[in-house]
Amino acid sequence: MGKRWKRKILINNPAELDRAQIEQDLRGGNQVIVQFSHPEFYGSILEEVDELCARWDENFGVRFYGHYSLSFDGHTLLRIPHVKMLQLNCLTQAHNTEALATLDNLYSLNLGIYELENSEILGIDSLWSLRELSIISDKKILNLQYFKEFSHLEQLHVGGKVKNLDAIGYLEGLNYLALHSISKLPLHFINRLKKLKYLRILLGGREHIQEIEENEIEDLEISRVRGFHDLTNITAFRALTSLVIEDQIQLQEIGFDREMKVLEELSITNCKGLTHVTGMEQLPLLRKLRIFKTAIDFDSFINQKLPGALSEVEFATSKSKVDQEIQESLLKLGFQKWGSVR
Template sequence: MRKKWKRKILINNPEELDRVQIKQNLLDGNQVIVQFSHPDFYTSILEEVDELCARLDENFGVRFYGHYSLSFDARTLLRIPHVKMLHLNSLVQAHNTETLAMLEQLYSLNLGIHELENSEILGIESLRSLRDLVIMSDKKILNLQYFKEFSHLEQLHIGGKVKNLDAIGDLEALNYLALHSISKLPLHFINRLKKLKYLRILLGGREHIQEIEENEIDHLEICRIRGFHDLGNISNFRALTSLKIEDQAGLREIAFDRGMEALQEISISNCKGLECLSGMEQLPSLRKLRIFKTAIDFDSFIGQKLPSALSEFEFITSKSKVDQEIQDSLFKLGFRKWSI
């Protein structure tokens, strides 16, 4: 299952809450987050926020951010014991984070504290029931060994300094994984994630992802990884429907050397060293293709056999005259522009 992105509606430092509008926004399929940037703004309203937390589902949440020159006191969370979605992010410091243990209804947690005080924070028992977790650690080395107890976790975005990364492989229910700024640590554990459908590897540094064997991943995204130059095992992603590659200057070639029957969308952006994208005939279901700022020669590329299903094709060099000529050529060939 692909991660479902929902529009986030933020209510910033409110003096009062419009309950009717909040409920309507939730009925429309959005997430609603009441957020506070300083203790002065939540002195009198948190009990009302908690009442809504108790009545509404996990798409209604609370966020604490900013608090510049202050350390966020996590004992504040004792005032919202019914919170299901909680964001403690864009914070420099926080203390008393053990208070998270008192939040027994947490479904989703976004934790981004620059100077995280507790490297063993994932050992807090109440977090084991989480379905959705974002956690970033810039200074402390976050211990991931506790993941073997997170049997319900379906979506994980993790980044920064970590140890025991291999413990992610114990998350049997995981279907979405984003690895952010995690450099060079081996990725063999991904082969144990049999339900994984959505994989994003962002920032950090590594040369390849050759450790990943044949899998059932649906969406693959590789973005701004230092030193990355080899995507030779792309055919191991046999169930892929969407491929997104961005800001990979060292990548010279992507070759589809065997049939990938499910692949429908490819977006390649700002890969200035990429000279060759071959094997397009192996992609019978490809409908959408975007090639932006690469070293691929358009005339050579368009001369190869392209999938008959391809209908939306965008090829951009960022040279306005050349791009207009290419756009005219693609239009004459019956292709439409890429649509979001």
């Protein structure tokens, strides 16, 4: 089904705020983020931004990014004590980050500071009531042990250099987890996350995800993971409705050897070593199928037993003449193009 993301409306370095427009956008169910790329832009307007933070929920947020050749000063945060959604990302450096401890209303935090100096930043107890957290550490090894204290966390995107990764297993309310550039560390802790519905494994390196046992995950994405070649435990994901596999050049086969009763969408792109997807008849509810840039032979694939529910199919090799012929064949067989059915 995919995660339902709200539309983001960015207001960049404003000289003044159009409160009526902001209200209209928020009431329309969007996220509105006021963002600043340099201190010269937020000098006189942050107090007004804070007033809006106090008035609106976590769908109104503040972002600091860029600040090229400068280190972001965390003391700036003292001027927005009511902020509920805060993004400090695309920043090279920041200092005085302990000022995060003064933010008692935080619901959502996105930290992407390339030279994050405080590897114990998750020990700041005002962060322990967060519902959403995204944190990437590129230089220092980030200590995740503090996740034992994050009892309200529902969404987590974590990556880079980390230690105590298995502390994620304490996040019992976690619904969404993205692991970014985390290599080879075992994933047994995922089996403790009984409420997890969305799992994304992005970049980094590992050969398989065999540690993950039967689960209730509905949405799985594996993208650009170096060395990944084994998806034989895919049927442990019995609640899966959407599966996305991208840029896995060593993956040679995907086999559904047991019925997956609720899988509706399957997307496989840029897996150049993939020669076989078998057991398609085990996917009775599959509606949408995309196979793009693989080594799968179209004729033998399309002649296997396919699910009766299948209505949208995209199969492409990136060779335009071949792809035109394939597209014509699919139309003759009664399949629509992926995304064409509304």
